[in-house]
Amino acid sequence: MKIGELASKAKCSAETIRYYEKEGLLPAAERSPSNYRSYGDGHLERLRFIRNCRALDMAHDEIRALLALMDAPDAGCGAVNDLVDEHIGHVDRRIRELTDLKQQLSALRQQCPSERALDTCGILRGLASMDAGALGKRHTHLG
Amino acid sequence: MKIGELASKAKCSAETIRYYEKEGLLPAAERSPSNYRSYGDGHLERLRFIRNCRALDMAHDEIRALLALMDAPDAGCGAVNDLVDEHIGHVDRRIRELTDLKQQLSALRQQCPSERALDTCGILRGLASMDAGALGKRHTHLG
DNA sequence: CTTGACCTTGAAGTGGCTTCAAGGTCTTGA
DNA sequence: TCAAGACCTTGAAGCCACTTCAAGGTCAAG
Secondary structure (H helix, E strand, O other): OOHHHHHHHHOOOHHHHHHHHHHOOOOOOEEOOOOOEEOOHHHHHHHHHHHHHHHOOOOHHHHHHHHHHHHOOOOEOHHHHHHHHHHHHHHHHHHHHHHHHHHHHHHHHHOOOOOOEHHHOHHHHHHHHOOHHHOOOOOOOOO | OOHHHHHHHHOOOHHHHHHHHHHOOOOOOEEOOOOOEEOOHHHHHHHHHHHHHHHOOOOHHHHHHHHHHHHOOOOEOHHHHHHHHHHHHHHHHHHHHHHHHHHHHHHHHHOOOOOOEHHHOHHHHHHHHOOHHHOOOOOOOOO
């Protein structure tokens, strides 16, 4: 199967597939006489696995780790469980960050409930006088 | 004041300040005879405003829009309110996306409550067989 | 007069792609 | 038989908001 067919079966673009190959997520395909990449069902399975991980917002490093664990012949899945737990932790932290953020924004928005002149606008005043250090930095790969 | 002093007063790095200048968020500073950037209190105010906006995860485009509104002499703040409301919408959507995501991940995690052999690990099975199309794409600049 | 803190510019790296440019190959139908 | 158009190739650049690096210039203190 050529790259376009694989792409449509995995619902991603051919460029993404080439990118995954370059990144080492997907093993290099064999080549046809005309130098086109040639894929089998194993590639499709692996690509679907990767796309599912990405749909869950896992970073490439996390996916690489999962793939390596999967390829280890005699391992149990304890490390898989740990990796997923850690990723849930990432998502959870980011949700908490954004919830705090929304709180801040809502408070700011209430400073100016109606249209008024710029120099009395509570939002602009708030943005000018806030203490930026109050919020922490982002800790995860989820934005 | 030189760039380092401005940076420490605004709690950001000198590189960030130079970047904001290049991006047109911060007006270009005057230069000393030795070609060092020289800043006044107006720069500090504007920079603090920008950093506060960034602490609230506003994109540069949003901040640029706010600054332009602020500089408009006779405008009211209705557009400011709208912009903030829209940004709150971004944050809200992202929170909902991540909440869905966490749900998916938790369900996945429950597939494999304990250590077991790889080929029966429910997580890996789930990742291999999920339908990636089930989750939507990211719509905002918040990750 | 040297050390070291500060400043300058420009380029490259981050992540996970997408888009573009400039071609080569293959299939189909006139 | 040959031309159009769909598909493939590579490599580079763009996205965002920075950070880091390299290679130097400037300045105050000891």
